[in-house]
Amino acid sequence: EPEVTQTPSHQVTQMGQEVILRCVPISNHLYFYWYRQILGQKVEFLVSFYNNEISEKSEIFDDQFSVERPDGSNFTLKIRSTKLEDSAMYFCASSESFGIADLSGNTIYFGEGSWLTVV
Amino acid sequence: ELKVEQNPLFLSMQEGKNYTIYCNYSTTSDRLYWYRQDPGKSLESLFVLLSNGAVKQEGRLMASLDTKARLSTLHITAAVHDLSATYFCAVDMETRAYSGGGADGLTFGKGTHLIIQP
Numbered sequence: 001e002p003e004v005t006q007t008p009s010h011q012v013t014q015m016g017q018e019v020i021l022r023c024v025p026i027s028n029h030l031y032f033y034w035y036r037q038i039l040g041q042k043v044e045f046l047v048s049f050y051n052n053e054i055s056e057k058s059e060i061f062d063d064q065f066s067v068e069r070p071d072g073s074n075f076t077l078k079i080r081s082t083k084l085e086d087s088a089m090y091f092c093a094s095s096e097s098f099g100i101a102d103l104s105g106n107t108i109y110f111g112e113g114s115w116l117t118v119v
Numbered sequence: 120e121l122k123v124e125q126n127p128l129f130l131s132m133q134e135g136k137n138y139t140i141y142c143n144y145s146t147t148s149d150r151l152y153w154y155r156q157d158p159g160k161s162l163e164s165l166f167v168l169l170s171n172g173a174v175k176q177e178g179r180l181m182a183s184l185d186t187k188a189r190l191s192t193l194h195i196t197a198a199v200h201d202l203s204a205t206y207f208c209a210v211d212m213e214t215r216a217y218s219g220g221g222a223d224g225l226t227f228g229k230g231t232h233l234i235i236q237p
Contacts, residue, residue: 033224035224035225041229042207042227042228042229042230043162043207043209043225043227044227045224045225045226045227046224047224048224056224057224058224091161091162093162106150106167106169107164107167108152108164108225109164110154110161110162110163110164111161112160112161113160113161
């Protein structure tokens with residue numbers, strides 16, 4: 001079964017450093033997302049991406065964050081000047097379509113996550 | 120601001136029992152999702168509910184949606200230990216002016232931590 005893959009699975013970084021989290025969405029999917037989950041808390045939406053541009057972003061997704069699709073397969077989240085409070089599990093997700101009646105196309109598939117620890 | 124509230128947040132139950140998890144949300148939404156998360160793992164999609172009155176079933180789990188009441192339920196029938204996990208409901212966010220018509224983000228509930236004891 002196709003799946004969303006993420007690298008690295010775990011990264012430890014020093015406060016103030018830049019981090020790039022990588023994702024390979026499912027190949028025929030058109031919509032891409034980043035979410036984060038601070039330990040023990042709920043999953044929070046960061047950003048969605050469609051047609052090579054940001055579609056939606058949350059208040060969390062400030063100038064410290066950026067996303068990019070550098071080639072046809074990868075989708076990256078860059079966190080500049082990391083802070084302690086950026087420590088979280090970051091999930092990439094993708095979906096085939098959005099907002100149409102096709103139920104299967106509306107399913108959003110999540111990757112295994114990248115666990116970021118800022119020290 | 121869209122709010123999604125689940126209850127209970129924690130549930131311990133015996134195998135063989137039935138129980139229901141509730142998900143209330145605060146504003147009109149087109150889509151409601153249920154996910155399962157095992158400790159340290161990713162989110163596994165269980166159900167996508169798109170219309171009022173939608174009911175979907177998979178094994179011992181059944182989800183329903185009442186858009187008028189802004190309520191979804193996840194019913195567990197004859198629980199087994201393997202269903203122990205955290206269950207999240209999620210609702211798509213309102214489209215903001217920023218949106219180019221693409222995908223919205225999901226607002227998640229806090230999750231229901233379910234423990235099923237043998």
